Amino acid sequence: MSLPRIMVVCGFGLGSSLVLKMTLDAVLLDAGIGAETFCSDEASAKGEKFDLVVTSRQFEHLLKDCQKPIVLIQNFLNKDEVKEKCLPVVLALIK
Amino acid sequence: MNPVRIGDTLTPDLIELQVGAEDWRSAIRSAGELLFRGGICEAGYIEAMIEAVERYGPYMVIAPGIALVHSRPEDGALTTGLSLITLSNPVDFAPDGTSPVSLVIALSAATNDWHVEILKQLAEALMDRENRDVLISATSKVQVMELFSLGKRAGKVCEFA
Numbered sequence A: 001m002s003l004p005r006i007m008v009v010c011g012f013g014l015g016s017s018l019v020l021k022m023t024l025d026a027v028l029l030d031a032g033i034g035a036e037t038f039c040s041d042e043a044s045a046k047g048e049k050f051d052l053v054v055t056s057r058q059f060e061h062l063l064k065d066c067q068k069p070i071v072l073i074q075n076f077l078n079k080d081e082v083k084e085k086c087l088p089v090v091l092a093l094i095k
Numbered sequence B: 001m002n003p004v005r006i007g008d009t010l011t012p013d014l015i016e017l018q019v020g021a022e023d024w025r026s027a028i029r030s031a032g033e034l035l036f037r038g039g040i041c042e043a044g045y046i047e048a049m050i051e052a053v054e055r056y057g058p059y060m061v062i063a064p065g066i067a068l069v070h071s072r073p074e075d076g077a078l079t080t081g082l083s084l085i086t087l088s089n090p091v092d093f094a095p096d097g098t099s100p101v102s103l104v105i106a107l108s109a110a111t112n113d114w115h116v117e118i119l120k121q122l123a124e125a126l127m128d129r130e131n132r133d134v135l136i137s138a139t140s141k142v143q144v145m146e147l148f149s150l151g152k153r154a155g156k157v158c159e160f161a
Helices: A016-031 A057-063 A079-094 B024-037 B043-056 B114-126 B129-136 B141-148
Strands: A005-010 A036-041 A052-055 A070-072 B015-019 B061-063 B065-070 B081-092 B100-108
Touching: A005 A016, A005 A057, A016 A036, A016 A052, A016 A079, A016 B061, A016 B114, A052 A057, A052 A079, A057 A070, A070 A079, B015 B024, B015 B141, B024 B043, B024 B065, B024 B081, B024 B100, B043 B065, B065 B129, B081 B129, B100 B114, B100 B129, B114 B129, B114 B141, B129 B141
Parallel strands: A005 A036, A005 A052, A052 A070, B015 B081, B065 B100
Antiparallel strands: B061 B065, B081 B100
16 A cells, blocks of 8 residues: 555644654664654644554644544654554554 | 854744743743844733633643743744753742643744744654653753754754655
């Protein structure tokens, strides 16, 4: 199957989400999982195609109707938190 | 040529340590002021950063104690760069007291792409707890610059190809 598309969302799609995407990329690399990760901002996130959203709780409401899994992260620099919360969801996607 | 390492761009005039800020707005203003004085952003960019937090909440607190504040390129980012301040007393970015911040990094990202490279280095440095502690308790700007400069702590500040 094609690689899962993981969208990382923040307000502008160029600061916080980029940092979180880097942490996520590192976690995926460590786990040997291939995925397409990209950043989006709150205005355009809804129009994107994705299989999973990773963001902070402030943006959850924007995507509550997306019918895709949403993972909420508190500490964008914490690989352990990102790993614990994201990996099970990503693994379920590619199963 | 654009600098591609934080150590090249984070000069002493873009660092201020143990700033006394009364609230998160004044903390952002202090960090933004450094960008403005450095010719990196327009004055309006500072208020745009504050409005971003007002609008979206404290999500720019990317890790406990650390805020990465910024706005859109079109809000007055003249070039790409960052400033860094530490606070003598933490200020809270959330009304409910859940986001105390001691380190504020203000980012101006112009339309070019090398802010990606800078954020990579920043994230890599800040992922290390020891580095975070050094930054938050730094008493000299040299300590901050050394942490981000290639060679001094190259094992900590990861290298990217």
